[in-house]
Every structure is written in C-alpha cells, then in structure tokens.
Amino acid sequence: MHKGKSVKIYNVDEGVMKIKNAMCCRKVLIVLDNVDNPEQFKSIIGEQEWLSSRSKIIITTQFKSLLTKGRWKLHIEPLNANESRKLFALHAFGQEDHPENFNEHCECVLRFCDGLPLALCVLGSFLGCRSTDEWKSEIEELQEIPGSQIQKVLRKSYDSLQNDRHKEIFLHIIFFFIGWDKDVVLKILDGCGFKTNSGVQSLMDRCLIEINESNKLTMHQLVRNMGIAVVLQESPDEPGNPSRIWNHKEAFRVLTEKTGTQTIKGLILDMHMLREEKHVRPISNYGNHIYENSVEESMLGCEDN
Incomplete structure (x- = not known):
C-alpha cells in the first residue's frame, strides 16, 4: 500500500527496489514472520547495507539454518x-x-x-x-494427549518435513531413543537404512529435537505428545495396530502370540519386567535387530533402501 493505494509488483527484483526506496536511510522496524525459504530472507533483506544503522529487524522461523550467520541467530529459552x-x-x-x-x-x-x-x-x-x-x-x-489446538500448531513443523524418512526418524526417536547418546542412535538407525545424520539435523532445524550438553537426544514433552498422536492417528480404523509399540505388556503379547503385522516398525521391551513374567516363550526370532541399552531393549524392523 502507498498512501492508501495498492502498489502492483510484477517481479522480485522490482519488489526489492521498492522496499529499498521506501526504507532507505530511515529508522524502521521490520518484522518477517514465519520465514521458511532462504530466498525470502535474501530477497527482502539482502546484505542490509541500505538499512539505517538505527533500524531493527525481527525474524521468526522454524528453521534454525536460515539464521546461522552473524547476529541473526537467537535461541529463545523457555519461560522461567x-x-x-x-x-x-x-x-x-x-x-x-x-x-x-x-x-x-x-x-x-x-x-x-x-x-x-x-x-x-x-x-x-x-x-x-x-x-x-x-x-x-x-x-x-x-x-x-495435548489439546487439539496445541497439536495443530506443533504438528506444522512435523508436516513440513518433506522427507518421509526424516519423519520416520522423528517417530523412532520419540518411542525408542529419548535420552540416548546421539552417536549411538545414529549407528543404530544408519544400520536400518536411514541416512540419519541429515535427518537428525533436519529435526533439530525445526526444533523438534535437541542435543543436550551430554550429547543426549531430548525434546519437549508437548512435542513428544504430538508425535505419539501422529502414530495413534495412522490407523484410526485399527487402533490396536500402531506402527510402534511402546507398552511392555502389549509388546510381549505381540511377540509371544506372534500377532505382529507388517504395520509394526518397532517395539520396546523392559527386559526386567520380561524376566518377571511367569510364562516366557522365546522371542529371539522375531524381527531383524535387537539393541540393548541397560534396562530397555528396542527392536526395529529394518527397511531396505
């Protein structure tokens, strides 16, 4: 808008020039909300040499990698x-x-x-x-499970993952690897055919997971709840047939009664609880890989590339 009138812009270069002419040498506050493309940022802001030194720019984005240089990057801590x-x-x-x-x-x-x-x-x-x-x-x-409004907003980051394997990595981490050492998880998931390093970086970029000072995988509980809801909604007509099983008794029942289907991509067992079961039958032939981490064992069905 210019003095109450609409201004037609026919291409990016023309738009950039109009922005520069309107704001050059002025003290301005620029807010770019929900930036999801590097070209958006570059086209509008460029090298900022034309902006007044008194101007301020505020940018919000789900993608940390857009703001990795200079003074742009600022990680917002949770409220106290x-x-x-x-x-x-x-x-x-x-x-x-x-x-x-x-x-x-x-x-x-x-x-x-x-x-x-x-x-x-x-x-x-x-x-x-x-x-x-x-x-x-x-x-x-x-x-x-968090309220639908919270889920809807939090799920935007998950849905923005264009690579389906990155979504699978996210869900595997939620159910099996919270609190695990990142390097161990990379080795396990790489062995299952995932290109895990790029996937984990993509998840971090969208703030879906974090790596703490001890190199452990962590995430906000609300984000984890959102991921659980994703799995529960995968088969609404078959609620008893999720892609990941994280309840010990359900996992034990599936293994001993051999009721697992191709839908199941992973399950987890608390081996201490398993040893306490009175009627234990062999389960070692189920699935492709078993990985042990003290108390818990995760079983992931590996996929072929």
Whole structure:
C-alpha cells in the first residue's frame, strides 16, 4: 500500500527496489514472520547495507539454518517459573496471578507446559472459563494427549518435513531413543537404512529435537505428545495396530502370540519386567535387530533402501 493505494509488483527484483526506496536511510522496524525459504530472507533483506544503522529487524522461523550467520541467530529459552505463571494467569484469569483455590490445578498446568509460551496461552484461554472440577478433568486428559489446538500448531513443523524418512526418524526417536547418546542412535538407525545424520539435523532445524550438553537426544514433552498422536492417528480404523509399540505388556503379547503385522516398525521391551513374567516363550526370532541399552531393549524392523 502507498498512501492508501495498492502498489502492483510484477517481479522480485522490482519488489526489492521498492522496499529499498521506501526504507532507505530511515529508522524502521521490520518484522518477517514465519520465514521458511532462504530466498525470502535474501530477497527482502539482502546484505542490509541500505538499512539505517538505527533500524531493527525481527525474524521468526522454524528453521534454525536460515539464521546461522552473524547476529541473526537467537535461541529463545523457555519461560522461567515466574514468567510462566504470569503468562498463564493473564490468559486464564485476566490478571498476573491465579486465585488461591486454583493453586494446585495451576501448578499442574505449569509443570505440563514446562515454559512453552504457546501451551501456556492456549491452555490458559481454554481453561479460564471452567470450574475447578472441570479443570481437574481436563488436566487429566491433557496429560495424556495435548489439546487439539496445541497439536495443530506443533504438528506444522512435523508436516513440513518433506522427507518421509526424516519423519520416520522423528517417530523412532520419540518411542525408542529419548535420552540416548546421539552417536549411538545414529549407528543404530544408519544400520536400518536411514541416512540419519541429515535427518537428525533436519529435526533439530525445526526444533523438534535437541542435543543436550551430554550429547543426549531430548525434546519437549508437548512435542513428544504430538508425535505419539501422529502414530495413534495412522490407523484410526485399527487402533490396536500402531506402527510402534511402546507398552511392555502389549509388546510381549505381540511377540509371544506372534500377532505382529507388517504395520509394526518397532517395539520396546523392559527386559526386567520380561524376566518377571511367569510364562516366557522365546522371542529371539522375531524381527531383524535387537539393541540393548541397560534396562530397555528396542527392536526395529529394518527397511531396505
């Protein structure tokens, strides 16, 4: 818009020149929201030599690799306990603190959200108009699977993965490898035909997983819940036939009764619990590979490239 009139732009170069002419030598604030293509960033901002030194640029993106150079990269940490409490209370009660009779419920929500602003805002607005009894019921349900609004937003990063194998790596990590050493996981998944290094980097780029200071794979619980929901929704007509089995008793039943299908891509067993079962039958011939990590054993069906 220019003085209330629409301005037609016929190509990228023309648009870049109009932006430069409009903002050159001026003190401006530029906000680029949800940038997902390097060319978008390059075309609009370029080398920034034409911007005033007093100008500020704010960019939001799901892709860390777009902002890897110079002063652009900034990792936003989760909110601390006090900030989380204030943000949640503002959305739930319209004030910076919650009523005393909601103290226990609010603490449960704060632990659940773990400093994630999105979750605090959505759940605050969702729960604010409900009674304490309704809060208790909703919180119990949310602890299993997050609300649909949160899932919808969090799933955008997962759906943006163009490589299906990267999606498979993400789901394998969720069910089998949280807390594992990254290098060990790379070796295991590479042995199953995945090009895991690029896949893990792609997941980190979208903030779906993180590598902590001990080189362990971690992720926010809400992201993990989103991934669990993805698997549960894979076969809505056959809820008892998921692609990954993470419940010990269900895994043991599938192995001993030989009820597994081609749908199953992996399962996990707590071997200590397995040894306590009274009627144990051989399971060593099931699947292609077994990997042991102290208490737990994961079994992944390897795929051919």
